Every structure is written in C-alpha cells, then in structure tokens.
Amino acid sequence: MLDKVAPTVRPPRSGFATARAALADGADPVALALDAADRAQAAAGDGIFTALVPRAEVERKAAAAAARARAGEALPLLGLTFSVKDNLHVAGMATTLNCPVVAMAPQESALAITRLEAAGAVLIGKNTLDQFATGLNGTRSPEPLCRNALDPAFIPGGSSSGSGVAVAAGIVSFSLGSDTGGSGRVPAACNGIVGLRPSLGLVSTRGAVYNSRLLDCIPIFATHVEDASEILGLIAGHDPLDPWSRRDADAIGTAPAPAPSSRLAVPRKDQMRFFGDADAEAAFAANLDRLRGLGFTLEEIDFAPFEEAGRLVFQSALVAERLVEYEEIITTQRDAIHPAALAAIEPGRCYSAKQAFETLYRMRELQRVAEGALADFAAFVVPTVPTIYTIDEMLADPMGRNSVMGTYTYFVAPMDLCAIAAPGAPARAGLPSSLSFIGLAGQDGVVAGLAREFQRQA
Known part of the structure; x- marks a missing residue:
C-alpha cells in the first residue's frame, strides 16, 4: 500500500495563459514544445502515456508551426501542446486501446487532431486508458498504473485516465479523451481540472475507436473552462464524412455564454x-452555496428518470454494441485482456435483438423526459462523482466501485445532453470536489458559461 501523500497543486506550467505570456515575452514556441516533450519523457515510467512523439518530431512540428506564424498565418494555438487518448488515431503512431496485441497502424489522424495541429498545437503523446475504454477508474490497465496527479494513493479516474493526469500534472496544455458514460468528466473530477463533454455529433468522431457509436464523443481536458471551450470551438463543426456528425454543428455556440x-x-x-x-x-452543499451566492435559484427535480437512463449504458442491451468493435478481440486474444475489461464487454453476448430495440425505444422516451424536465432551467447541476476511492479500495471491489463513479455521469449520453465538470470545494483527503453543469443538446455555450462563473469564484 502507498504511504499517505498530502495533495499538492501543480502549477499549470504548460497552461494557456502561461504559454501565451511566455510568447508575449519573446519565448520561442519550439522551446515551449520541447519543454513539454521533456516533461513527458520524465514521466514516461508513470503510466500516463502509452507512447510519446519522438523529441525530434516534436521539434520539427513546432518549428513548422512557428514558421507558418512568422509568415503571417493566424495560429490560435501556437505555443500550446496536447496529448490524446490511445483510442484516437494518430497517423504514424500505433492505436493500442491499452492492449498492445491489438495495435492498429492508422494512416490518417482523427479529424479533431488534424484541426488542432492546423491551429498550431503540437502533439506530445498518446495517453493511457482503462483498457478498451471500459471503466471509470483508471485501474483497468497494465502496470504501471496511472495515478492521481494530486495524490497518488487515489485513482486517477477513467477511462481517460492519462488524458486527465497529463493536464493536471502540467505536462501538456490540454488533452483529448473519449466519453461514453463519463470518461471525459470523471478523470477531471478526480484530478481537479475541467472536463468538457460536447453535445453528441458536435465534434466529429471520425478517427476514433468506439465503445458506442450511439453515445461516444471526444471530450476536452483543460485547467480552465474558457480554455476547454476555446478548444471545442476549434474542433467542433459538421463533418460530412462522419455519419454521426450533427448537420447543425456549425451553428451551435461553443463559447461561454450568459x-x-x-x-x-x-x-x-x-x-x-x-x-x-x-x-x-x-x-456538494458548499458548491451549491457558491451558486446561490452568484444569484442562482436552485430547484429540486426528480432524479429517478436520470438514474434509469444511466443504467441503460452498462446494464442493458446497449452493452452489445461493444461487440461491434471488440468481439473478435475477446475471442482471439482473450488472455491479453484485463479481466475487468473482459467482464465489461462479454455480457453483450447475452442480449437479443428484440431487447436491443426495446432499449433504444426506452432511451428515446427518456430523452423526451429530460427535455421536459430541464426545459425551464439554465442547467442541471450534480456532483461529477459521488466520492473518490483510493487505488487499494477500487481494486478490492473493481466492478461495484467503478459503477459508483458513474452515478452522476452515466445518464448524460443516453439522454442526449452536454456537460462540463469544474473543480469545487475541498472534499475527501483535501482533494477538490467537482460540479457538473448539464444542458440539453446544443446548449454547450450555456453550460460553459455557468461553469466558468462557478470556477472563477473558487
């Protein structure tokens, strides 16, 4: 067991404001990128990354971006660095899903990544994850386990564990993950940063390996709400080559709004x-008091329909959708799969087509319930996680406690909602709590505006 370690707050060495202040003072954007590459290399044994971009390649890409900027091209992300979860394709890097025996060799990067690089950001590496993105805690992966950036005795949250920790530890400016049932918000909550889950179809998922094409999106991790929203504005938009892309994506406001x-x-x-x-x-009570202090009125609504929708994600025929991507893997590479990941995928074989349709019908009904319940509110506010466990506690009950982590996140996708998690008052062992602002699809700017005001009052 790890000795107790007091939580620490790491300065955002590669944060947006820090990098931009350095550029304004004459810093070389290539040097900023190489600093991030060196930080990533120093953490190479900490379970945060599955692969790093070679330092020479980081230097080459940063130099190319700097040259474009000198030539007069507007590069809003010049000087910023990022990392991505290892279920997003990067051309020339293996996509492993944290299971090396199934490594893929993509020829094309995910569209979100190409858009970020076009804006001047430099990729530093690929982040670890709960294997096949099948968990919310960060321990369903090979050793060394990725650990909480604030206190290594605690879980980092998952499944986008490395993506959250890379930002919280100050290695990169921001990162991308994936989110089916909470994987873009739980790691943010556990590590005291911001996690933004966009409306379904707002960001193209072309180039992602899916758990669920119905529910998956690409979330953003950053230290501040406005930074996450800035990234969303650059990667959002209709993609005619992605059948799940929203036709109205270009019309949805992403900047924090009143x-x-x-x-x-x-x-x-x-x-x-x-x-x-x-x-x-x-x-949670303290966080609600902060909202009251900002002038908001809090009104209770029935949580039962939201709980029901949350159960659909991992306790219904929706689980069978994972077999689209993973059935061959769990059949032919069974010994290479983490037992908890296998336990999360294999139950999909038990459902019938009839049950799948019934689940889809009920999901649509619950979306209507959410629309009615939230129509007169600016947002729905919940704790992002109900508690946080130590790694030892999670490993003692890996299935039950993993489900606990999704209590207030699971329902967002099946109800077609958007959400953003922001750090709040101190909670267990001094780690920050997290509050989620949840809105109807297309209300991304509104929930970001609320979260920004909440974070500013910390």
Missing part, C-alpha cells in the same frame, strides 16, 4: 447518494 435563466435544477435531496462519503456531501 445563462438564459437564474434557475438551476438539482436532484431531490432524498435521492442523492454519496456512498458514505460525508466530505463529498459537505463539498
């Missing part, structure tokens, strides 16, 4: 669960 109402919905108090974590419960 709330259309001072009314916020919260779950009924008697329906809230913190699983014995009194510190988390107290932190």
Whole structure:
C-alpha cells in the first residue's frame, strides 16, 4: 500500500495563459514544445502515456508551426501542446486501446487532431486508458498504473485516465479523451481540472475507436473552462464524412455564454447518494452555496428518470454494441485482456435483438423526459462523482466501485445532453470536489458559461 501523500497543486506550467505570456515575452514556441516533450519523457515510467512523439518530431512540428506564424498565418494555438487518448488515431503512431496485441497502424489522424495541429498545437503523446475504454477508474490497465496527479494513493479516474493526469500534472496544455458514460468528466473530477463533454455529433468522431457509436464523443481536458471551450470551438463543426456528425454543428455556440435563466435544477435531496462519503456531501452543499451566492435559484427535480437512463449504458442491451468493435478481440486474444475489461464487454453476448430495440425505444422516451424536465432551467447541476476511492479500495471491489463513479455521469449520453465538470470545494483527503453543469443538446455555450462563473469564484 502507498504511504499517505498530502495533495499538492501543480502549477499549470504548460497552461494557456502561461504559454501565451511566455510568447508575449519573446519565448520561442519550439522551446515551449520541447519543454513539454521533456516533461513527458520524465514521466514516461508513470503510466500516463502509452507512447510519446519522438523529441525530434516534436521539434520539427513546432518549428513548422512557428514558421507558418512568422509568415503571417493566424495560429490560435501556437505555443500550446496536447496529448490524446490511445483510442484516437494518430497517423504514424500505433492505436493500442491499452492492449498492445491489438495495435492498429492508422494512416490518417482523427479529424479533431488534424484541426488542432492546423491551429498550431503540437502533439506530445498518446495517453493511457482503462483498457478498451471500459471503466471509470483508471485501474483497468497494465502496470504501471496511472495515478492521481494530486495524490497518488487515489485513482486517477477513467477511462481517460492519462488524458486527465497529463493536464493536471502540467505536462501538456490540454488533452483529448473519449466519453461514453463519463470518461471525459470523471478523470477531471478526480484530478481537479475541467472536463468538457460536447453535445453528441458536435465534434466529429471520425478517427476514433468506439465503445458506442450511439453515445461516444471526444471530450476536452483543460485547467480552465474558457480554455476547454476555446478548444471545442476549434474542433467542433459538421463533418460530412462522419455519419454521426450533427448537420447543425456549425451553428451551435461553443463559447461561454450568459445563462438564459437564474434557475438551476438539482436532484431531490432524498435521492442523492454519496456512498458514505460525508466530505463529498459537505463539498456538494458548499458548491451549491457558491451558486446561490452568484444569484442562482436552485430547484429540486426528480432524479429517478436520470438514474434509469444511466443504467441503460452498462446494464442493458446497449452493452452489445461493444461487440461491434471488440468481439473478435475477446475471442482471439482473450488472455491479453484485463479481466475487468473482459467482464465489461462479454455480457453483450447475452442480449437479443428484440431487447436491443426495446432499449433504444426506452432511451428515446427518456430523452423526451429530460427535455421536459430541464426545459425551464439554465442547467442541471450534480456532483461529477459521488466520492473518490483510493487505488487499494477500487481494486478490492473493481466492478461495484467503478459503477459508483458513474452515478452522476452515466445518464448524460443516453439522454442526449452536454456537460462540463469544474473543480469545487475541498472534499475527501483535501482533494477538490467537482460540479457538473448539464444542458440539453446544443446548449454547450450555456453550460460553459455557468461553469466558468462557478470556477472563477473558487
């Protein structure tokens, strides 16, 4: 067991403001990129990355971006660095899903990545994940386990564990993950940063390896809400080559916007669960008080339909969709798969086509319920996670405690909502809590505006 380590707050050495201030003072963008590459190399044994871009390649790409800027091209992300979860394709780098025996060799990068590079950002590496993106805790992966950036005794959250930690540890300016049931928000909550889950179809998922084509999106990790929103604005938009891309994606506002109402919905108090974590419960109350101090009115609504929608993600025939990508793998490479990942995929074989249709029908009905329940509110506000576990606690009950982590995140995708998680008051062991602002599809700018105001009052 790890000795108790006091939480520490790492300065955002590669944050947006830090990098831009350095550029304004005459810093070389190539040097900034190489600094990030050196930080990543120093952390190479910490389970944060599955692969790093060679230092010479980082230098080449940063130099090319700097030359474009000198030639007069507008590069909004010049001087910034990023990393991506290892289920997003990067041309010339293996996509492993944290299972090396199934490594793919993509010839083309995911569209989101090419857009970021076109804007001047430099890729530093590929991040670890719960194998096949099948967890919310970060321990379903080969050793060495990725550990919480603030206190290594605790889980980093998953499945985008490395993506969250790389930002929280100050290695890169921002990162991309994937999110089916909470993987773009739970690591943010565990590591005290921002996690933005866009509306389904707002960001093209072309070049991603899916858990669910119905529910998956590409989320953004950053230290501040406005930074995450800036990245969203650059990667969002209709992609005619992605059948899941929204036709109205170019018309959806992504920048933080004023709330259309001072009314916020919260779950009924008697329906809230913190699983014995009194510190988390107290932190949520403190976070709600902060919102009241900002002038918002909080009104309770029935959480039962949201809980039901959340159960559909991993306790219904929707699980069978994972077999589209992974059935051959779990059949031919069974010994290479983490037992918890296998336990998350294999139950899909137990459902019938009839059950799948019934689940889809119920999902659509629950989307209508969400539309009605949230229509008169600026957003729905919930804890991002009900508690946080140590790694030892998670490994003692890997299935049950993993499900606990999704209590307030699972429902977002099946109800066709968008969400952003921002750090809040101190909670267990002094780690920050996290509050999620959730809105109807297309309300990305509104929830970002709320989260920005909340974060600014910290």
